[in-house]
Amino acid sequence: MSQCPYHDPFKDAREKSAVLPTQFDGDPVPMILGLKDVRKAARDFKTFSSNAPFRIPIPAEQDVRSVRQFPLEVDPPDHTDYRKIVEPFFKRPTQPEYITRVENLVGELLTDACQRDSIEIVREFAIPLQSRALTYLLNMPESEADVWIQWGTHVFRDQSGVSKGAEMEAYCNQLLDAAAANPGDDFFSALIQAEFQGRRLTRDEMLGFANITFAGGRDTIINTVAVVIAYIAEHPEALDALRENPKMVLTATEELIRFTTPLTHIGRVCPVDTDVHGETVKAGNLVSLCWASANFDESIFDAPEEVKLDRKPNPHIAFGNGAHNCLGAPHARLLVRTLLRKLCELTSSTQLIEATPKVEKEADYERQNAYESLTVQISGP
Numbered sequence: 276m277s278q279c280p281y282h283d284p285f286k287d288a289r290e291k292s293a294v295l296p297t298q299f300d301g302d303p304v305p306m307i308l309g310l311k312d313v314r315k316a317a318r319d320f321k322t323f324s325s326n327a328p329f330r331i332p333i334p335a336e337q338d339v340r341s342v343r344q345f346p347l348e349v350d351p352p353d354h355t356d357y358r359k360i361v362e363p364f365f366k367r368p369t370q371p372e373y374i375t376r377v378e379n380l381v382g383e384l385l386t387d388a389c390q391r392d393s394i395e396i397v398r399e400f401a402i403p404l405q406s407r408a409l410t411y412l413l414n415m416p417e418s419e420a421d422v423w424i425q426w427g428t429h430v431f432r433d434q435s436g437v438s439k440g441a442e443m444e445a446y447c448n449q450l451l452d453a454a455a456a457n458p459g460d461d462f463f464s465a466l467i468q469a470e471f472q473g474r475r476l477t478r479d480e481m482l483g484f485a486n487i488t489f490a491g492g493r494d495t496i497i498n499t500v501a502v503v504i505a506y507i508a509e510h511p512e513a514l515d516a517l518r519e520n521p522k523m524v525l526t527a528t529e530e531l532i533r534f535t536t537p538l539t540h541i542g543r544v545c546p547v548d549t550d551v552h553g554e555t556v557k558a559g560n561l562v563s564l565c566w567a568s569a570n571f572d573e574s575i576f577d578a579p580e581e582v583k584l585d586r587k588p589n590p591h592i593a594f595g596n597g598a599h600n601c602l603g604a605p606h607a608r609l610l611v612r613t614l615l616r617k618l619c620e621l622t623s624s625t626q627l628i629e630a631t632p633k634v635e636k637e638a639d640y641e642r643q644n645a646y647e648s649l650t651v652q653i654s655g656p
Contacts, residue, residue: 282580283567283568283571283579283580284567284640284641284642285306285308285565285567285568285571285640286571286573288306288308288568288639288640289308289309289568289572292308292552292553293307293308293309293312293552293553294306294307294308294551294552294553294554295308295565295568295639295640296554297563297637297638297639297640298638298639299333299334299335299542299561299563299637299638300333300334300335302560302561303560304333304542304560304561304562304563305551305552305554305556305562305563306540306562306563306565306568307551307552307562307563307564307565308565308568308569308572309568309569309572309574310569310570310572310574310575310590310592311572311575312552312569313564313565313566313568313569313592313596314569314592314596314597316543316562316564317564317592317595317596317597317599318596318597318598320350320351320354320597320598321350321546322545322546322549323543323544323545323562323564324350324543324544324545324546325347325348325349325350325354325543325544325599326348326349326350326544326546327348327542327543327544327561328343328344328348329343329348330348330542330544330561331344331347331348331541331542331543332541332542333540333541333542333561333563335542336431338438339431339432339438339440340431340440340444340486340490341444341482342444342479342482342483342486343479343483344483344484344486344487344490344491345357345480345483345484345487346358346361346484346599346602347487347491347599348483351598353472354598354599355598356471356472357471357480357484358602360465360466360469360471360476360484361462361465361466361484361488361602362602363465364412364413364414364462364465365412365602365603365605365606366605367411367412367414367606368412368605368606368608368609369605373411373609374609374613376411377408377411377609377610377613378613378616378617380404380407380408380411381404381610381613381614381617382617382620382621384400384403384404385617385618385621385622385653386621386655388400388653389621389622389653389654389655390655391652391653392652393628393650393651393652394650394651394652394653395648395649395650396500396501396504396505396646396648396649396650396651397428397497397501397646397647397648397649398648400500400504401496401497401498401500401501401504402424402427402428402497403420403424404496404500404610405492405493405496405497405500405610406420406423406424407420408606408610409423409488409489409492412462412603412606413461413462413463413488414460414461414462415461415462415463422446423489426439426442426443426489426493427439428493428494428497428498429490429493429494430443430489430490430493431490440490443486443489443490444482444486447463447481447482447485447486447489448478448482450463450485451463451466451467451478451481451482451485454466454467455467462485462488463481463485466481466484466485467481491603492601492603492606492607494537494645495537495538495607496537496603496607496610497645498535498537498633498644498645498646499531499532499535499537499607499611500610500611500614501645501646501649502531502534502535502537502644502645502646503531503535503611503614503615504614504625504649504651505627505630505646505649505651506531506534506582507618507625508625508626508627508651509627510582511624511625513527513584514618514619514622516584517584517615517616517619518619521616521619523584523585524612524615524616524619525612526584526585526586526587526589527584527585527615528608528611528612528615529586529589529591529608530582530583530584530585530586530589531582531584531611531615532591532593532594532607532608532611533570533576533586533589533591533593534582535593535644536566536567536570536591536593536644537593537644537645538566538567538593539565539566539567539635539642539644540563540564540565540566540567540568541563541564541566541595542561542562542563542564543561543562543563543564544559544560544561544562545557545558545559545560545561545562546558546559549562566592566593566595567642567644569591569592570591570592570593575590576589576591594607620656621655621656622653622654622655622656623654623655623656624653624654625651625652625653625654626651626652626653626654627649627650627651628650628651628652629648629649629650630646630648630649630650631646631647631648631649632645632646632647633645633646633647
């Protein structure tokens with residue numbers, strides 16, 4: 276186990292109250308902090324609705340995309356029907372041939388890293404890993420990843436300050452046109468052929484599915500991979516423990532995902548005036564479900580700022596909870612699990628050379644949960 280390298284910025288607030296009143300985009304937003312409260316709110320879509328295009332991610336995204344994200348920004352029962360359209364693709368990570376492809380990909384990237392004097396993990400390892408693995412998920416040619424790699428860490432809000440949102444939407448329109456002309460077994464062909472409640476999807480609905488597929492699970496995986504590599508560099512004993520007890524890779528995967536919690540929080544809209552643990556939220560205003568606070572809730576997790584690779588039980592909600600639990604969770608878990616196994620198998624050491632933390636700065640908290648850049652030296656066995 277080891278001490279968390281970034282402090283839990285919500286610890287003091289959580290000790291004082293169930294919510295942290297703050298502001299985002301100039302509007303008052305109470306952040307729900309405790310795990311039980313966050314989980315309860317995530318399951319109560321009538322009180323805390325996702326039916327708010329562009330406003331569910333925080334900060335809001337109306338300036339960087341033109342379509343509602345499906346199925347994220349829809350409530351049940353419609354959410355359930357939208358989700359069923361794409362679920363078959365997100366179940367692919369359970370297939371043996373899919374697992375083998377991911378193992379080969381991670382092995383290839385680590386072998387390449389071992390042959391270099393140093394490697395910058397975010398741009399040269401995590402982004403290619405995320406992009407190439409996504410082609411497996413969407414059943415698309417792996418060469419398409421060359422386009423996606425150029426989008427950086429976050430399609431909408433990369434560190435360059437330039438949004439790739441319009442470029443991504445134009446690209447998705449091209450893929451949808453190609454699928455309409457010559458349908459296959461890929462994700463975009465499935466959208467072209469899909470039906471929702473007895474009708475074909477509109478083009479905006481198709482773009483909404485594509486939008487969150489490319490944007491929603493991008494920086495979260497990239498940042499988690501970087502944090503895992505940094506953790507291993509700072510705690511080489513972790514790989515020794517995993518080599519001695521390979522079954523612990525499963526609990527270690529969950530613990531490192533909890534530890535990273537790549538998405539700090541997500542928004543929900545109150546359809547009517549609502550009392551949220553003593554804070555009045557006006558109709559149409561947001562609340563925040565703070566996954567990052569919930570996953571460090573000391574009433575649930577023993578010594579939450581310590582990484583315990585054998586932590587069990589580990590009821591973290593890094594992938595959300597309730598109807599909107601992350602569709603990509605099996606894919607993300609497979610990537611982290613495979614990365615840990617291949618680090619054990621193919622490397623002897625990982626040395627930190629230089630790190631530039633990424634700090635999320637808001638009005639009432641600062642949180643480090645990623646890296647702008649992370650340079651390491653990875654040595655083979």
